Amino acid sequence: MTQYLAAFVVGGLFALVGQLLFDLTNLSPGHVLSGFTALGGILAGLGLYDPLIKFAGAGATMPISSFGNSLAKGAIMEASKDGVVGVLTGMFELTSAGITAAIVIGFLASLVFNPKA
Amino acid sequence: MSTNQQVSPEQRRYQALAKKHTPKPPVLRHAVAAFIAGGLVSVVGQFLTNLYARLLHLTPDKAGNPAVATMILIGALLTGFGVYDRLARLAGAGLAVPVTGFANSIVAEALEFKREGLIYGVGGRMFTLAGAVIVYGVVTAFFVGLFKALVK
Numbered sequence: 407m408t409q410y411l412a413a414f415v416v417g418g419l420f421a422l423v424g425q426l427l428f429d430l431t432n433l434s435p436g437h438v439l440s441g442f443t444a445l446g447g448i449l450a451g452l453g454l455y456d457p458l459i460k461f462a463g464a465g466a467t468m469p470i471s472s473f474g475n476s477l478a479k480g481a482i483m484e485a486s487k488d489g490v491v492g493v494l495t496g497m498f499e500l501t502s503a504g505i506t507a508a509i510v511i512g513f514l515a516s517l518v519f520n521p522k523a
Numbered sequence: 524m525s526t527n528q529q530v531s532p533e534q535r536r537y538q539a540l541a542k543k544h545t546p547k548p549p550v551l552r553h554a555v556a557a558f559i560a561g562g563l564v565s566v567v568g569q570f571l572t573n574l575y576a577r578l579l580h581l582t583p584d585k586a587g588n589p590a591v592a593t594m595i596l597i598g599a600l601l602t603g604f605g606v607y608d609r610l611a612r613l614a615g616a617g618l619a620v621p622v623t624g625f626a627n628s629i630v631a632e633a634l635e636f637k638r639e640g641l642i643y644g645v646g647g648r649m650f651t652l653a654g655a656v657i658v659y660g661v662v663t664a665f666f667v668g669l670f671k672a673l674v675k
Contacts, residue, residue: 409573417564418617420561421560421561421615424561425556435619436652443660464587465565465569468564468621469621485672492672493669497661504592507595512599512629515599516637521635
């Protein structure tokens with residue numbers, strides 16, 4: 407139960423920060439979401455995102471910052487094995503499931519559905 | 524928005540007037556709605572993560588993958604049925620920040636440009652917003668990884 411509570415609060419806080427950026431700045435959703443993703447990558451580099459996932463579970467893995475974290479984590483992991491080349495080969499190691507799912511599901515959905523007027 | 528270039532006094536007066544009459548967003552109500560929606564999405568994600576961990580005997584770490592994929596599927600379906608955008612109008616960033624919003628942006632763009640054909644419309648436009656997210660994520664991760672590889 408505490409696991410769900412932590413997920414709710416942390417996932418909610420990510421969204422809250424995003425909403426404040428929408429309302430209080432001129433940043434577009436594209437800016438905010440790109441920024442969240444980049445922030446996730448930086449937090450991964452600092453070794454801070456994994457502890458957050460440990461604490462909040464899906465509260466940290468569902469926001470888009472998690473995508474940036476996974477990209478950086480894959481790159482760092484392979485880099486520790488193969489050096490600089492590992493940065494290139496490890497980039498999509500952890501994110502390929504999400505990207506593949508997004509492309510295939512997005513494509514199929516766009517065939518099946520039609521725009522709502 | 525940017526107020527660069529030469530602006531005539533008349534334009535400046537107009538901008539000031541427009542600014543005065545632009546409705547202020549109800550910041551507090553939006554923030555609460557986003558918090559609740561973002562929290563609920565995470566709770567669903569947590570439920571799926573636990574479910575997959577138990578059903579497929581995965582570590583919680585690994586169970587995140589099918590959970591994210593399922594959330595993408597849910598986001599795509601709700602977008603197709605026209606439900607996601609209606610909910611997002613209430614929830615704001617609460618439905619934009621989670622990965623379901625990523626799926627929503629892909630399907631919404633693809634559908635909007637479907638009439639331009641399957642190649643340039645659907646294939647090309649799908650990643651209008653998601654593409655920006657991927658580009659900035661990858662570039663950041665590249666330099667973070669490079670730094671880690673070089674500075675030990």
